[in-house]
Amino acid sequence: MVLVHVDFRDAEEQERLDEFQDLARSTGVTIAGLVTASRDRPDPAYFVGRGKVDEIREAVVAEEAGVVLFNHGLSPAQERNLERALQCRVLDRTGLILDIFAQRARSYEGKLQVELAQLRHLSTRLVRGWTHLERQKGGIGLRGPGEKQLETDRRLLAVRIKHINRQLTQVSRKRELQRRSRRKARMPVVSLVGYTNAGKSTLFNRLTDAGVLEADKLFATLDPTLRRVEVGHGRAFILADTVGFIRHLPHDLVAAFRSTLEETRDADLLLHVVDAADPEHREKMGQVNEVLEAIGAAEVPVLLVYNKVDALAGGGARADADESGEVWRVWLSAHSGEGLDLLREELAHRFIGRLIRRRLCLPSSAGRLRARLHDLDAVITEKAVEEGWHMDVEVELDVWQRLHLDEAECGAVAGAGTDP
Numbered sequence: 001m002v003l004v005h006v007d008f009r010d011a012e013e014q015e016r017l018d019e020f021q022d023l024a025r026s027t028g029v030t031i032a033g034l035v036t037a038s039r040d041r042p043d044p045a046y047f048v049g050r051g052k053v054d055e056i057r058e059a060v061v062a063e064e065a066g067v068v069l070f071n072h073g074l075s076p077a078q079e080r081n082l083e084r085a086l087q088c089r090v091l092d093r094t095g096l097i098l099d100i101f102a103q104r105a106r107s108y109e110g111k112l113q114v115e116l117a118q119l120r121h122l123s124t125r126l127v128r129g130w131t132h133l134e135r136q137k138g139g140i141g142l143r144g145p146g147e148k149q150l151e152t153d154r155r156l157l158a159v160r161i162k163h164i165n166r167q168l169t170q171v172s173r174k175r176e177l178q179r180r181s182r183r184k185a186r187m188p189v190v191s192l193v194g195y196t197n198a199g200k201s202t203l204f205n206r207l208t209d210a211g212v213l214e215a216d217k218l219f220a221t222l223d224p225t226l227r228r229v230e231v232g233h234g235r236a237f238i239l240a241d242t243v244g245f246i247r248h249l250p251h252d253l254v255a256a257f258r259s260t261l262e263e264t265r266d267a268d269l270l271l272h273v274v275d276a277a278d279p280e281h282r283e284k285m286g287q288v289n290e291v292l293e294a295i296g297a298a299e300v301p302v303l304l305v306y307n308k309v310d311a312l313a314g315g316g317a318r319a320d321a322d323e324s325g326e327v328w329r330v331w332l333s334a335h336s337g338e339g340l341d342l343l344r345e346e347l348a349h350r351f352i353g354r355l356i357r358r359r360l361c362l363p364s365s366a367g368r369l370r371a372r373l374h375d376l377d378a379v380i381t382e383k384a385v386e387e388g389w390h391m392d393v394e395v396e397l398d399v400w401q402r403l404h405l406d407e408a409e410c411g412a413v414a415g416a417g418t419d420p
Helices: 017-026 050-063 076-086 093-104 108-122 126-133 145-184 200-208 251-256 258-265 281-294 340-352 364-375 397-403
Strands: 002-008 033-039 067-070 089-091 189-194 225-232 235-241 269-275 302-307 318-321 327-331 355-363 379-385 388-396 415-418
Touching (some): 002 050, 050 076, 067 093, 189 200, 189 258, 200 340, 269 281, 388 397
Parallel strands (some): 002 033, 002 067, 189 235, 189 269
Antiparallel strands (some): 318 327, 355 388, 379 388
């Protein structure tokens, strides 16, 4: 495989070479060569100059490479012209990312979403595959076999895309029913977001013991995973691990994964995981924020999680609060576990809310209520007496109100309630 990277003076066209090489390695192939160039703007026909095309062809022949990867988006015409000139397969950045997603998708929904994105991308490049069946005659009613085959391919693609969309609609309805159930049960949802390879899956495993794949490579995990996390006092939240983001994430992928990304849009809190040891972490945070805005999640509350502090010189775990005392950033290491207690404390603070303490005298007939209090992990002390139970409980205010505790149900209250 030969890589091609072009440096542009226009920041909008600029891509990072090291990230491109990591993407290429993520496919599992061997990088045989690298060709770099500098331009003011892309060439309309070949993206690079004709002299650079000759240099790429020499590298392909010398290394016996079968694929050339461009670290940029190519138009269908540019891709077709390059393949004719280089006599090998040419992939742009979008095609490379789609290939990685296709390798990593494991769930039924994930495979459908990736296939949909691939088909949408392929639909603009059909002409490339049928150059040997070009139009042979002109005039009305005298179209050549190449054009007929392209029309057939377009119809087949349209049918398949329509079929996948119907299947994804059914999956999306199931997800919506699950979200409604969680909202009805007043179960908060926390979604992990961040640039790919920032450590989201490692943090997810630390908080949930889910056993999600952890690897030091881009897009190590693709399919979303949801787990219940207990925070104490009978309260819990759903933690969702979503796909990592990357600069210039293909629009077809964003559209195909929209139903999955809705978990992020409808979350009660976003944990934005940042690689604190990455010198370009601020720029990558901006890329993540752009994707969040594109999917309608820009208004969801965010707690920043600066990960990998163990890789920082003199770094350590801590929680940063604003002037009002609200924590807005936690520094930790998901790998070593340093600082995880700070994150758990902050999540418990956000979802447990204000606690109240009460001393109750439950009659023996209130066994069901006693069981509920134990299920909520609200019982601090309990003593069995002849008439029932004496207990001290600590419970969230809204939970207490939902229990509808009164003297008729609980018996006499042995002492005044106190708020901790």
